[in-house]
Amino acid sequence: MAETVAARLSAAGTAAALELRGVSRYFGALAALVDISMTVRPGERRAVLGSNGAGKTTLFNCITGDFAPTSGAIRLFGEDVTAFPPYERIRRGLRRTYQISLLFNGLSVIDNVYLACRGVSRGRFSLIRPRRGDALAQSAEDLVAAVHLHEVRDQLVANLAYGQQRQLEIALALAGAPRFILFDEPAAGLSPTERAELIEILTGLPEHIGYMIIEHDMDVALRVATRVTMMHNGRIFKEGAPHEIEEDPEVQALYLGGGGDGGR
Numbered sequence: 001m002a003e004t005v006a007a008r009l010s011a012a013g014t015a016a017a018l019e020l021r022g023v024s025r026y027f028g029a030l031a032a033l034v035d036i037s038m039t040v041r042p043g044e045r046r047a048v049l050g051s052n053g054a055g056k057t058t059l060f061n062c063i064t065g066d067f068a069p070t071s072g073a074i075r076l077f078g079e080d081v082t083a084f085p086p087y088e089r090i091r092r093g094l095r096r097t098y099q100i101s102l103l104f105n106g107l108s109v110i111d112n113v114y115l116a117c118r119g120v121s122r123g124r125f126s127l128i129r130p131r132r133g134d135a136l137a138q139s140a141e142d143l144v145a146a147v148h149l150h151e152v153r154d155q156l157v158a159n160l161a162y163g164q165q166r167q168l169e170i171a172l173a174l175a176g177a178p179r180f181i182l183f184d185e186p187a188a189g190l191s192p193t194e195r196a197e198l199i200e201i202l203t204g205l206p207e208h209i210g211y212m213i214i215e216h217d218m219d220v221a222l223r224v225a226t227r228v229t230m231m232h233n234g235r236i237f238k239e240g241a242p243h244e245i246e247e248d249p250e251v252q253a254l255y256l257g258g259g260g261d262g263g264r
């Protein structure tokens with residue numbers, strides 16, 4: 001018995017952050033994902049490239065548990081989570097951001113982050129107003145700083161620039177103790193200055209936090225990722241180091257052929 005526990009702990013220590021084996025997802029007859037297998041090491045930063053409809057968001061939905069895969073298995077830090085609901089995956093350190101915004105527009109930046117911290121902590125149903133100096137309040141302040149929003153800390157979300165709203169979404173995904181985060185097109189619609197800011201925020205995240213980022217802009221992807229997966233028609237088309245993907249003639253053909261049009 002003790003041996004089993006020890007074996008499990010040591011497996012968790014060396015296990016991949018994320019492992020997909022033969023994951024497929026159909027919508028009726030439409031194959032959105034076909035036999036996807038991939039392994040992401042702890043702390044790894046993986047970009048997922050691919051044109052509109054390639055299956056990138058569906059891949060994220062299967063990893064988070066928002067959609068069940070039609071077949072295949074998903075392991076998170078060594079544990080098979082294929083049948084787990086989303087909240088059980090969140091409890092194990094998985095987070096995501098969405099392509100659409102889920103912010104509270106009528107609340108301030110700091111209140112949005114505070115609520116997110118509270119939502120993933122124990123005792124979240126307590127209605128007692130937090131004391132000053134409470135640990136959650138401090139975490140919220142730290143997260144606001146981590147996404148470079150300290151100067152607009154008290155502004156209502158509705159009054160933020162678009163890029164600042166996207167930065168705030170990243171802060172929400174960082175609430176609690178995330179170990180692996182899925183970012184769905186965080187750079188979509190950003191100005192060049194906002195993109196540069198995003199790259200700084202992502203590359204400045206603590207090293208133990210791994211992530212997967214869906215990104216159409218090859219330049220952004222290559223700067224924030226240590227490894228790249230390119231998807232096409234629901235399948236993995238190429239996987240490799242950023243420079244290998246960038247220099248790959250087939251990838252270039254797909255991109256120049258209209259696959260990398262921004263997908264919006």
Ligand SMILES: Nc1ncnc2c1ncn2[C@@H]1O[C@H](COP(=O)(O)OP(=O)(O)O)[C@@H](O)[C@H]1O
Pocket residue numbers: 027030031032050051052053054055056057058059263
């Ligand atoms: N909820 C859904 N119902 C039906 N079809 C869907 C649904 N979600 C995605 N699809 C289809 O699955 C394919 C992949 O979509 P998606 O994963 O959103 O691609 P991407 O994020 O790469 O643009 C598309 O053909 C899309 O129309």
Ligand SMILES: [Mg+2]
Pocket residue numbers: 056057058099
């Ligand atoms: Mg998508």
